[in-house]
Amino acid sequence: MAEPSATKPERPDEESADDAVIVTRALTKRYRGGQLAVDGLDLTVPAGSVFGFLGPNGSGKTTTIRMLMGLIEPTSGSARVLGLPMPRASRTVLPRVGALIEGPALYGFLSGRDNLLRYDAADPTADPRTRRERVAAALDRVGLAAAGGKKAKAYSLGMKQRLGLAAALLQPRRLLVLDEPTNGLDPQGMREIRSLVRELASDGTTVFLSSHLLDEIEQVCTHAAVMARGRLITQGAVADLAAGARGRLVVTTPDAGDAARVLKEQGAADVVVDGDRVTAEPPERDLAEVNAALVAARVRVRGFVVERASLEDAFVALTGEGFDVAG
Numbered sequence: 389m390a391e392p393s394a395t396k397p398e399r400p401d402e403e404s405a406d407d408a409v410i411v412t413r414a415l416t417k418r419y420r421g422g423q424l425a426v427d428g429l430d431l432t433v434p435a436g437s438v439f440g441f442l443g444p445n446g447s448g449k450t451t452t453i454r455m456l457m458g459l460i461e462p463t464s465g466s467a468r469v470l471g472l473p474m475p476r477a478s479r480t481v482l483p484r485v486g487a488l489i490e491g492p493a494l495y496g497f498l499s500g501r502d503n504l505l506r507y508d509a510a511d512p513t514a515d516p517r518t519r520r521e522r523v524a525a526a527l528d529r530v531g532l533a534a535a536g537g538k539k540a541k542a543y544s545l546g547m548k549q550r551l552g553l554a555a556a557l558l559q560p561r562r563l564l565v566l567d568e569p570t571n572g573l574d575p576q577g578m579r580e581i582r583s584l585v586r587e588l589a590s591d592g593t594t595v596f597l598s599s600h601l602l603d604e605i606e607q608v609c610t611h612a613a614v615m616a617r618g619r620l621i622t623q624g625a626v627a628d629l630a631a632g633a634r635g636r637l638v639v640t641t642p643d644a645g646d647a648a649r650v651l652k653e654q655g656a657a658d659v660v661v662d663g664d665r666v667t668a669e670p671p672e673r674d675l676a677e678v679n680a681a682l683v684a685a686r687v688r689v690r691g692f693v694v695e696r697a698s699l700e701d702a703f704v705a706l707t708g709e710g711f712d713v714a715g
């Protein structure tokens with residue numbers, strides 16, 4: 389439940405939480421049916437980050453976001469957004485947060501511009517005299533200035549998502565929360581939303597976005613948390629998470645069988661041959677020696693590199709399983 393006061397609790401081990409935009413402690417949600425959707429979540433989202441909330445379908449991402457936005461009550465634990473407890477401080481917090489959850493609610497028979505005018509009019513703090521300028525600026529921001537007069541039902545899914553983002557951007561926001569913003573989009577639509585997210589982040593807005601796509605998180609996010617079955621597996625800077633996993637040695641050669649044998653002799657583990665590519669966990673010894681051993685064994689080496697570890701490697705190393713995106 390929410391903390392009893394709005395002052396920050398004394399937690400000397402978590403000083404980084406001080407400038408965090410979202411902090412949860414032991415946040416737990418058990419649905420009425422008994423389903424434990426989120427289990428003891430400790431999340432820290434630093435200010436200014438693009439924070440990827442990653443996990444396969446059903447891992448508890450949407451449930452967490454709904455608790456953060458005060459839409460549902462946690463069963464136990466606490467969540468603070470912009471330093472204030474949720475859901476208690478919803479009225480203060482939500483106007484400072486732009487959210488795009490489960491797709492924007494749009495009137496298809498209205499133009500994109502008129503949809504935004506309606507959104508703006510529903511905000512009691514928005515000055516009606518400057519409404520048109522705000523809407524024009526928001527349309528411009530998401531690249532819909534030229535399509536603003538078109539009916540929303542004629543928009544592609546990507547355009548609808550961008551219109552939803554424009555609605556979230558009518559007011560200056562400290563935090564944007566986007567639930568699977570690229571879900572269902574074609575590759576072009578995905579690229580557009582991703583570059584928009586990067587742009588917003590470069591202006592200093594903290595962006596919290598959920599995704600079940602590892603490469604999306606790697607492309608867009610500075611930080612990430614990985615969920616599986618309602619529990620947090622890891623969180624931190626994307627570069628650190630990936631660096632935690634060792635890269636793989638990749639040897640390209642027409643003599644793959646011999647190369648695999650030599651690599652094993654040299655102490656490489658998990659040697660895998662795939663056509664003319666032999667990959668392995670690099671041995672502890674100097675890689676120059678390994679390369680020399682290949683050459684001495686008359687293996688014709690076309691390529692010899694250590695590929696940078698990806699977030700996927702880190703995920704596999706942490707869980708011992710592949711990242712299952714099915715479902």
Ligand SMILES: Nc1ncnc2c1ncn2[C@@H]1O[C@H](COP(=O)(O)OP(=O)(O)OP(=O)(O)O)[C@@H](O)[C@H]1O
Binds near residue numbers: 420421446447450
């Ligand atoms: N209203 C609900 N009542 C009961 N169980 C629910 C409810 N909403 C979600 N769940 C269950 O809680 C678990 C977590 O679901 P949640 O939607 O939070 O996951 P998710 O990671 O967001 O997945 P997705 O991307 O598919 O939405 C799932 O097992 C789901 O079936």
